[in-house]
Amino acid sequence: MADAKVIPFDDDRGRGRGTGRERRMRTEGGERGSGTSTRRSTPGEGPLKSVPEQSRSEGEPVPPNEGRGEATPATEVSEPSMLERLLGSDWEDRAAHGLAFLRRRLTGEYEVDDFGYDRELTDQVLMSLLRPLYEKYFRVEVRGLENIPDEGAALIVSNHSGTLPLDGLMLQVAVHDHHPADRTLRLLGADLVFVLPVVGELARKAGHTLACAEDAGALLERGELVGVMPEGFKGLGKPFAERYKLQRFGRGGFVSTALRTGAPIVPCSVVGAEEIYPMVGNSRTLARLLGVPYFPVTPTFPWLGPLGAVPLPTKWTIQFGEPLPTDGYAPEAAEDPMLLFNLTDQVRETIQHTLYKLLVGRRSVFF
Amino acid sequence: MGRVVLVTGAARASAGAFIRSLQDSEEVERVVAVDLRQPVHPLGAAEFVRLDIRQPAIAGVLAGHGVDTVVHLDLQGTPSPLGRSRTAVKETNVIGTMQLLGACQKAPALRRLVVKSTTGVYGSAPRDPALFDETMRSRALPRGGFARDAVEAEGYVRGFARRRPDVAVSVLRFAHELGSAREAPLAGYFSLPVLPTVLGHDPRLQFVHEEDVLGALHRVLAPDGPAGTFNIAGDGVLLLSQCARRLGRPTLPLPLPALGWSGAALRAAGAPDLPAELVDVLTHGGAVATGHAREVLGFTARRSTAEVLEAFLRRRGSGPVPPQRLAGAVDLFAGLLPGRKEG
Structure with missing residues (x-):
């Protein structure tokens, strides 16, 4: 023991x-x-120091490249040139890589899929822009990635919060950077996203598409990983006092789409996004004037102007739950309102419970 | 006893190619070509009848020649090569289709009607699905122009199909063609030295090759050609920015209202027009699913969207900033990297 x-x-x-x-x-x-x-390991480091060698000698042999082996390549380079010292030893490769990328972009020799997803741009540019936010700012901790299948369609259903849909983007980075099978999350966005110039263009290039049954079905049939936030604006723009209380899950359209394509539903809970913009008020007049569903008033926005739009650096946790299979049902199940309501509630309950569990385990909003 | 085919809109070059290719088919006994003006291109052995399809005289032609197949190609997006105005084109598109269908209803020998329509009927709106199949409708009707005409004309065709269930009615919705600038609005647009685009939008575009247009028409005219509505488009999509770079034409992003003014300026300068529905296409674009055509019609476009653009590039030549030159500049720079043999 x-x-x-x-x-x-x-x-x-x-x-x-x-x-x-x-x-x-x-x-x-x-x-x-x-x-x-x-x-987690730092506090116990002193007293347990001899243990690694001990257990290694008993168990599996040490692979040559593990741990200490990693240090050798840097020491082998005897006299780095000025440029190498300034830019790092692999700067030539990186420069060549960058130029090849530039060449493809300038000549238009890259591919986009039918939905406008530009894989190269997403991998090389968009994800690199979001990664610092993910790793350094929100310090996202992701759990349960093994619940996302390595191949084939799946529908990830997540809670939605934070006034601006940053949670969707962080979900995308989580799956993109950390899923072992290199999967891409295709999010379903509100129509407002695609009406807006620049935002709509980038959303399509990042692989997102309009939240409608047709597009969701088409993506799932192609075996894609689709992400949906059924709460929509109700979740995104809810007041701070109602944080982590799931709103109504639309009309359960996502369950019907999953049933039709037989794609498993992966519930996902995001903790931390609720507090990035604590929305204490909502100016309905301004929202109506601007044609947006809500106009957030936070302790800093719009009082501090653009500075008020900087999100609070909360610590995030993303938990993917056990997948809920949908392939065992009869073909007409997608039309059965009772079943749809039940499954919707089941997914909603799972996410709500996970949220509470994660909240209990959270030490602080910011750490 | 072969078939007698009537083709409308014969004065267009693309229709001329179709009429000539139709005569190679063994089942076709005679081809009757109809248009308002005498075509400048040869029609082979086809009999040309100079006729305005907006006039009831078309009924006499149908009965007189014992026509059993009508191919309605006179649903056009651009003013005719012989300088008809947009109003006249709209009249031909809508009133002409009504009149033609009225005549078809009175033609007992008629067995088949094929209408060449456009994927423009799905409109270009941000609130619509990314991929349209034949059963879907846009949440917003096309604002005007050819797409609106096509929606209205298709409405009349559906009405006709209900009234004459014995006639096999096929509607082919074609993606953008990149033929001659006179017949394809986007070809005219892509011939501009600098492409005005909508700031903050990069629409998805889908093209179809003229040969595939002919192929699809022939496929649906075959004895076992099914009735129904089919999307015909090359595989894949291209973004407008991609098209511009591949064609070597710089883009000029303008805010949406300014693009309308630049359209007016272009018109004043005598350059190809930038019609309103083209502005919609350049803002939101759109794409269609071609699965139905593949499965039911058994037709797959042989040229992909990218290949259609490539063919256009070969025919037209590249613009002021050829992609090869840009690539060469980047390669030159890559060659300057020390210690690298190949770029």
């Missing part, structure tokens, strides 16, 4: 140290769960 208690600590620390070193070596970070494991 004592061993069983020790080994997880050891594993945890070994991983934490490895990734810590990797982070210093590489320019781009983003190992899954590395932040938590380093943090």
Whole structure:
């Protein structure tokens, strides 16, 4: 029993140290769960120091490249040139890579899919822009990624909050950067997104499309991973006092689409997005004037102008839950209102419970 | 006993090609070509009847020649090559279709009606699905112009199909063609040295090759050609920015109202017009699903959207900033990197 208690600590620390070193070596970070494991392992580091060697000698042999091996490439480079010291040792490769990218962009030789998803632009530019927000600002911790299938269609259903749909973007980064099978999340957005210039263009290029049964069905039939926030504006623009209280889940259209395509439903709970813009008021007059569903008034916005639009640096947790299979039903099930309501409620309850559980486990809004 | 086919809109070059290719088919005994003006291109052995389809005289032609198949190609997006105004084109599109259908209803020998329509009937609106199939309708009707005409004409065609269930009615909705600038609005647009675009929008566009237009028409005219409505488009989509870069034509992003004014300025300068529905296309674009045509009609466009644009580029040549030159400049820069053999 004592061993069983020790080994997880050891594993945890070994991983934490490895990734810590990797982070210093590489320019781009983003190992899954590395932040938590380093943090958790630090207090126990002193007294347990001899344990790694002990358990390694008993168990599996040490792979040559693990841990210490990582340090060798940097030491092998004997005399780095001026440019290399300034820009890093792989700057040539990166420059060539960047130029090849530029060449494809300038000549238009890249592909977009039928929905306007520009994979290259998303991978190289859009995700790089969002990553600092994800890793450094909101320090998103993602759990349960194994619940997203490695291949085939699935419908991720998430809560929606935060006044601006940053939670959707962070979900996309989470799946893009951390899912082992390199999946792409195709979000379904409100029509307002696609009416707006620039925003609509970028949304389509990032792989999002209009939240309608036709597009959702078409994407699921192609075996894509589709993300939907059934609360819509009701969830996004709810007052701060109602945070983490799920709103009505639309009319359950997402369940009907999932049933029709047999795609499993993966419930997803996002904690942290509610507090980025604490919406204490809503100016209906301004909202009507601007043609938007709500006009948020927060302690800082619009009083501080653009500065008030800076989100609060809350700590986020994204939890993907157990998938709910939908392929066991009869073909006419998609038309059965009772079943649709039941399944909708089931998904909603799961997300609400997970939210409460995550909230109880949360130490502070910001850490 | 072969078939007698009547083709409307024969004065257009694309219709001329169709009429000539129709005569190669064994089942077709005679082709009657109809238009308001004498076509300048050869029609082969087809019999040309100079006739305005807005006039009831069309009924006499149908009965007199014993026509059993009508191919209605006179649903046009651009003023005719012989300088008809937009108003006259709209009249031909809507009133002409009504008159033609009225005549068809009185023609007992008629067995088949094929109408060449456009994917413009789905409109270009941000609140619509990304991919339209034949059963969907836009939440917002096209604002005007050819797309609106096509919606109205298709309405009359549906009415006709209800009244004459013995006639196989097929409607082919074609994506944008990139033929001659006179017949394809987008071809005219892509011939501009600088492409005015809508600021903050990058629409998805879908093209179809002229050969695929002919192919689809022939497929639906075959004895086992099914009735129904079919989307015909090349595979894949291209963004407007992609098209502009591949064509080597710089873009000039303008706010939406300014694009309307630039249309007026272009018209004043005698350049190809930028009609209102083209502005919609350039703002939101759109794409259609072609699965129904593949499964029911058994027709797949042989040229993809990208290949249609490539063919257009070969025919027209590239614009002021050819992509090869840009690529060459980047390669030159890549060659300056020390320690790299290939770019």
